[in-house]
Amino acid sequence: MPDMSSPENSCDLPGIVARWGGDAANLVQILREVQEACGTIPPEAVDPLARLLNVPRVRIESTASFYAFFHTGPGCAYTLLFSDNIIDHMAGKAGLKQYVCEKLWVEPGKRSEDGLVYVGDTADIGLADQAPALLVNGHAVPSLDKTRLDLIAELIRARKPLAEWPPMLFEIPDQIRKAGPLTGEAFAPGAALRRTLARGAEATLAELETSNLRGRGGAGFKTAIKWASCRNAASGARYVVCNADEGEPGTFKDRVLLNSHADLVFEGMTVCARVIGARRGFLYLRGEYKNLFEKLQTVLARRRETGLLGESILGEAGFDFDIEIHLGAGAYICGEESALIESLEGKPGKPRNRPPFPDRRGYRDQPTVLNNVETFACAAKIAEQGGAWFAAIGTPQSTGSKLMSVSGDCRRPGVYEYPFGVTARQVLIDCGAENAYAVQVSGPSGMCISFREFDRRLCFEDLASAGAFMVFSRQRDMFEVARNFTHFFAHESCGFCTPCRVGTSLLRNIMDKLAAGKGSVYDMNEMQRIMHILRGMAHCGLGHTAANPVVQTMEKFPDAYEKRLKKLDFEPAFDLDGALATARLITGRDDAWAHLADD
Amino acid sequence: MTEMTNTFTLDGKEIPFREGETIMAAATAAGVYIPHLCHRPGFKPHGSCKLCTVNIDGRPSAACTHLAAAGMRVESETEALNADRRALTQMLFVEGNHICPSCEKSGNCQLQAVAYHLGMSTPHFTHFYPARDVDASHPDVLLDRNRCILCELCVRASRDVDGKNVFGIGGRGIRSRLIVNAASGRLADTGLAVTDRAVAVCPTGALLRKRDGFSVPIGERRYDRHTISDVTTETEEERPRHD
Numbered sequence: 001m002p003d004m005s006s007p008e009n010s011c012d013l014p015g016i017v018a019r020w021g022g023d024a025a026n027l028v029q030i031l032r033e034v035q036e037a038c039g040t041i042p043p044e045a046v047d048p049l050a051r052l053l054n055v056p057r058v059r060i061e062s063t064a065s066f067y068a069f070f071h072t073g074p075g076c077a078y079t080l081l082f083s084d085n086i087i088d089h090m091a092g093k094a095g096l097k098q099y100v101c102e103k104l105w106v107e108p109g110k111r112s113e114d115g116l117v118y119v120g121d122t123a124d125i126g127l128a129d130q131a132p133a134l135l136v137n138g139h140a141v142p143s144l145d146k147t148r149l150d151l152i153a154e155l156i157r158a159r160k161p162l163a164e165w166p167p168m169l170f171e172i173p174d175q176i177r178k179a180g181p182l183t184g185e186a187f188a189p190g191a192a193l194r195r196t197l198a199r200g201a202e203a204t205l206a207e208l209e210t211s212n213l214r215g216r217g218g219a220g221f222k223t224a225i226k227w228a229s230c231r232n233a234a235s236g237a238r239y240v241v242c243n244a245d246e247g248e249p250g251t252f253k254d255r256v257l258l259n260s261h262a263d264l265v266f267e268g269m270t271v272c273a274r275v276i277g278a279r280r281g282f283l284y285l286r287g288e289y290k291n292l293f294e295k296l297q298t299v300l301a302r303r304r305e306t307g308l309l310g311e312s313i314l315g316e317a318g319f320d321f322d323i324e325i326h327l328g329a330g331a332y333i334c335g336e337e338s339a340l341i342e343s344l345e346g347k348p349g350k351p352r353n354r355p356p357f358p359d360r361r362g363y364r365d366q367p368t369v370l371n372n373v374e375t376f377a378c379a380a381k382i383a384e385q386g387g388a389w390f391a392a393i394g395t396p397q398s399t400g401s402k403l404m405s406v407s408g409d410c411r412r413p414g415v416y417e418y419p420f421g422v423t424a425r426q427v428l429i430d431c432g433a434e435n436a437y438a439v440q441v442s443g444p445s446g447m448c449i450s451f452r453e454f455d456r457r458l459c460f461e462d463l464a465s466a467g468a469f470m471v472f473s474r475q476r477d478m479f480e481v482a483r484n485f486t487h488f489f490a491h492e493s494c495g496f497c498t499p500c501r502v503g504t505s506l507l508r509n510i511m512d513k514l515a516a517g518k519g520s521v522y523d524m525n526e527m528q529r530i531m532h533i534l535r536g537m538a539h540c541g542l543g544h545t546a547a548n549p550v551v552q553t554m555e556k557f558p559d560a561y562e563k564r565l566k567k568l569d570f571e572p573a574f575d576l577d578g579a580l581a582t583a584r585l586i587t588g589r590d591d592a593w594a595h596l597a598d599d
Numbered sequence: 600m601t602e603m604t605n606t607f608t609l610d611g612k613e614i615p616f617r618e619g620e621t622i623m624a625a626a627t628a629a630g631v632y633i634p635h636l637c638h639r640p641g642f643k644p645h646g647s648c649k650l651c652t653v654n655i656d657g658r659p660s661a662a663c664t665h666l667a668a669a670g671m672r673v674e675s676e677t678e679a680l681n682a683d684r685r686a687l688t689q690m691l692f693v694e695g696n697h698i699c700p701s702c703e704k705s706g707n708c709q710l711q712a713v714a715y716h717l718g719m720s721t722p723h724f725t726h727f728y729p730a731r732d733v734d735a736s737h738p739d740v741l742l743d744r745n746r747c748i749l750c751e752l753c754v755r756a757s758r759d760v761d762g763k764n765v766f767g768i769g770g771r772g773i774r775s776r777l778i779v780n781a782a783s784g785r786l787a788d789t790g791l792a793v794t795d796r797a798v799a800v801c802p803t804g805a806l807l808r809k810r811d812g813f814s815v816p817i818g819e820r821r822y823d824r825h826t827i828s829d830v831t832t833e834t835e836e837e838r839p840r841h842d
Contacts, residue, residue, distance in 0.1 A: 056764035056767070058764060058766065058779070058780045059764075059767065061778055062767045062768055065770050065771070066769075068771075353644065490772065494771060495768075495770065495771050495772040497649050498648050498649050498650075498691060498694075501694070502694045503690065504773075506690070506693075506724055509725065526724075536652065537659060537683060537687065539646065
């Protein structure tokens, strides 16, 4: 936490930099602390930071300007950022945002004149089961309604420090609706490590192999192959990184795992360290989960005290390993493994050219195992209970259980743990979604299935999923769902490669054109064309999948598009009458003759 | 030097390569042109413009970053790939503000030359018309961000060749922009010299030497006389092969 001991210099740059070892690789963490201390990253802090870290100032500026949560302008006492996922919209986000803006006499997207408050949007904050939700100065507040917003507005107007706000505002229940091996069984910290030490690293890797565990981040790469490759790579240093940048809209199961089963996750990381021979590990926690930060630090401290982390773990000489938590700063792309590593190294989160993959060249170009939160939790259970036990759950190609983050039009949103292979229909029955019309599986980058496909199974053989399960009922407009997702991708594209940087914005603009009732079949074909370019030429998974929501909804719900088309051949996006607005302003005219008739 | 016993095929032609060489490097050495903008021999491969996307055994990948391997079947000059490259070039055109007739670089511009090479006749997509800054503060160099295609060649040249770190990329996504290493944000306050490689390396008219714009008249410039595919990428800043 920032040093506030010298009141005349609340932004103690040398102190912050020193605490992070004077290492520019920690720049994201340093900037986060600077902003926390100063309310902003002051432009005049850039040169001193560059000097202290011995890097050019462009390096500081590129990182500071990349992340959505960093800002260099004048700060605000209170920043309210509404989660902008379609699920939040379905739960009344737009109206509630308007409501609080009126209460606070502030325009959305504009800092209030007195510097008191800013109300804006942010990408999904991992609370789709408790939507609508917002972040106030980075802290999540779920289940918004007018009563809660009245209270928030009152607290802001009274300038009450956040620390004095009623804690109930920040309470986030887990909502585990269906428990399984990860969420339902008791786990004694150290149990998996003891078994690992008794069995040896080689044999533990063999158990992992037997388990057939595949990565839970969505791609489903075999975990044992990753670990073995890293273990066999020639290097002095190896790293374990846990990807807790759970940014896929509609996903929140890692939030729950970290809130209530952190030991399982940290233990999985420590087992990995033993297998590959790593001394340092990182938990890259998305900035939106800042509320978990202190709690996780406490868990780490307890594990150090009980000999489960630190030097000579469980008395085993030479088994030294510790875990640091790095917080993200608002960038979905950092969920991509190489972008995450770039971010851990203090840079903008732009995916690297691969190969080499992180198992060979990851953090600081050293062999690195990077796995999802849930994968590490599974690894701990496998180390404890054996690979055969795990492999008996699920299907042959998708062993074990899967945590589903269920949200949207259902009576019981929350986390459901199923053996792999469960049908979408079963999940819908369990969560109380009798009116389901469509489900977005695995988030915007995943797959949209219609009611005709509810017998499909959630597993790598059929519908691979990182865990999101957003339910849409018959009265929902699937066009608006897709449009929300195109806005999301355009906002989150890192900008590195041409197809994604430009293509995602082109898609968003065409969807907005359709929404404005100016679309034609030509635009539909254009979107197909852009999808083709994105799939074939984009640099990473974000670009490859960015057009999926549009293409899939066009195919499965053509009515949602057709009713919006103005003409069947072509309609320009250009608004001729709108272009005359400046001329009208200059001439002070607004009569009928100053307008072009809309045909 | 390792002997080049390994080969792959590029559009049916055998291309020899050395271990660790990219498809682009091997193709260039063999005199085969693959369209590109962010690539320049001698610089660390970047892989951002994606113009050099080729099909490697049926799968698309950037030739400038993909290492050659023996027996690979690479397709580059196909109708479909060139159509996609044309679309990428069009994306670059609508993303910035590229007004060739009024640009000093016209005829020497790789963006323009690639567009001609690919048969691009219109920008096709809806223009973004972004508001971008022009920085004329430097006595000898003009920075016009309207023409920047974010290839990062100047970033790499300044960092790796000039040893100055004058440039960087700020922002994210469609709002990415070229930034300079000065608190004032002005090029004049950086260590940039007109002789820096970072200036010469710019493929478009984003970085221009002042008072030099029309020393070669329009009509007699590099890509007025040769299409870009005839210009070898071997020499330092792409001189025509026939000069």
